[in-house]
Amino acid sequence: MRKHLITAGLLLAGFSLSAPLLANTDQAEKHFSRCVACHLADGQGIPGAFPPLKNRLAKLSNSELGRQYVVQVVYGGLMGLISVGGQNYSGVMPAQAGDLTAKDVSDLLNYAVDTVDKEGKPEGWVPFSEKEVADLSKHKGNPMSNGSLRKRLLEKQPELK
Template sequence: MRLATTLTAALIGLPSAAWAQGPDGATLFARCAACHLPDGAGVPGAFPALRAQVGRYAAVPAGRAYLVSVVSHGLTGAVAAAGMVYSGFMPAQTLSDEEVATVLNHVIHDIAAPGSKAAPFTGAEVAALRQGREGASAQDSRALRPDDLAVDP
């Protein structure tokens, strides 16, 4: 009887605990994969690949601010990545601070730059980088891009 009660509590408790943590990086990345493809390879000329340059952005403060801005506010304006120039438009993604951190960590550490020593994003860091930029635009993200880091050596 006691065991049954404990088991029931565990069964009821599990889904709510998983929900409280929010969706994982792979689940969140599905929305990005619609354009950047599931392996982040992108579509040359249309959607840039999420590759080594993303790991380089994540390694410096200016690049971290850029990554959070791209996901939060979108991106537009000519950008060169992996030898191609893109002049497209990425729409802002409606995600919580925690979700932005989770999806960026997945992109950086699982897809774009495995082995990267860049510190994982936290929801608190994303919140701080978003503070005061609520009305920012996709053009504003372009102005933050560290173009020198985009070029593969």
């Protein structure tokens, strides 16, 4: 009897520990689905229309300015002629954060890197925190100014061209 109680207790403890973690991933996956609409589930994008997040997102977000850029693109959108891996894009990405909290956005970005850009993750890549996203998103820019921010980023880090 006692043994059963202990087993039940352990099961309950295990459940309450893992449930929030699972819910978190589910939420992140749900939020990331808005990006998937254009950048596709595998993050490859569509050449000439939607640039890839695969082999890109983690490298972009591996410096202070790059992290500012990525957060601003999510909150403020992006437009202007850009080039990724020799392919040109002149589309418009509308702002995406709308109804999301800073926690939602940090979870979404970490989820995106861990699913579509796992292999592109530079060593020592640091996941986004809720606080970082809250701070960085105070400057969200607009699609045009974020295009200029991208130019500055690529001047500073030509390896991202």
